[in-house]
Amino acid sequence: MLRHALRRVLLAVVQLACLAVLIFLLTSLLPGDAAEVQFNEQAGLGEVAQLREQLGLDRPPAERFADWAGALLSGDLGTSLVGGTPVSEIVTGSLTATVVLAAVTAALLVPLAMLLGLAMGLRAGGRLDRTITAVTLALNSIPDFVLALALVAVFSLKLGWLPSTWLGAEGGQLLSRPVLLVLPVAVLLARTICTLSRQIRAGTIAALEAGYTVQARRLGVPRTRLVLRHVLPNAAVPGVQELARTGDQLLGGVLIVEAVFAIPGTATALIEAVQSRDVPTVQALTLLLAAVALTLNIAADLVSERLAPRAEVLR
Structure with missing residues (x-):
């Protein structure tokens, strides 16, 4: 059970790493960016370019991904491109x-x-x-x-x-x-x-038709105990x-x-x-939802094995 749990956790870590790369690539494909969204249609190209430079959006994608991934590994979710507040505060505020x-x-x-x-x-x-x-x-x-x-x-x-x-x-x-x-x-x-x-x-x-349930009924096991203990x-x-x-x-x-x-x-x-093309916030929230989904699947798998240990034998 412990080995299986460790394998599932390691697999989840790899999946999250792959998903982080995919999320970064997909957010990079969004039309426009935070600099364009924050300015109206009458803003000059110079103003947009200046804001893009301030937000670091003019840097190469590989460099931006390396900075984001490095900060993520240290527990830093980054700073919102809209308002400049830490992404962790946005995530915490929306979780309640x-x-x-x-x-x-x-x-x-x-x-x-x-x-x-x-x-x-x-x-x-x-x-x-x-x-x-x-x-x-x-x-x-x-x-x-x-x-x-x-x-x-x-x-x-x-x-x-x-x-x-x-x-x-x-x-x-x-x-x-x-x-x-x-x-x-x-x-x-x-x-x-x-x-x-x-x-x-x-x-x-399926449990009612199983051989152990049929045998338990033959032995006179009370129905309530049969349902709670076996079915x-x-x-x-x-x-x-x-x-x-x-x-x-x-x-x-x-x-x-x-x-x-x-x-x-x-x-x-x-x-x-x-x-608003707030890419750091999108990345953090998407990874959070993915981590929750993976955790649910791992927990369900472990509980299923605990309830039906025959699965471990078959494996």
Whole structure:
């Protein structure tokens, strides 16, 4: 297990290094730069060139990449090209709302998906299974932005029950105003809980049909103990693996949710940085999101091995 964990961590480091090069190349291909964006169309070429020189944008790309990579290895994310503030402050300031939103979503996602998956798997083919399957398939077919706009139209504009935006709210106020979280979390849960619960359903059915479960029933093991001790750990394996992919989907869903509900989070900061061609901020936020995705995948892989150690034997 330890050797496998070290291999995965080393592989993640290599992936992040390759991604850093790719991010730098892609940001270099963006039309225009921060100097052009900060000046209006009436600015002279001399003024733009002077600002470009001040920002260091006139240097060769290889030199700029070497400076950025060296600073990154020392923990320095650089300085924003817009405003001159440290990129670390921008990243820290945008994390609060995103972390709160993701934490609340994950705290609700896992138990709800487990309950729905077990309920469907233990009664496979029954009325409850067919009903939940129909609802989850319908929700899974609706794009996030369509669902977000529909919920805003119904619960905010028509009924007036819930706020439609986070404008005026700070990340630290969210836990004291949980009503702000209802619609964004509902959008993030809608599709992710569908795929995760169906994976747990499939794992539950497979575990119930396994030989060890059949033998346990023959020996008279009580149903509750059978489900908790034998079915649930093995049914959770595909669910944990799906949870890593769900985490990747959440990163994309957060981008849409933050845009629709005007949430001052990481995705919003990334969009603003791209629009202003604030390359150091774009690079830092993109690497941060990639590191989170890799961490989720590594954690899911290790948890899956712990739940099903047979995978290590087969390897």
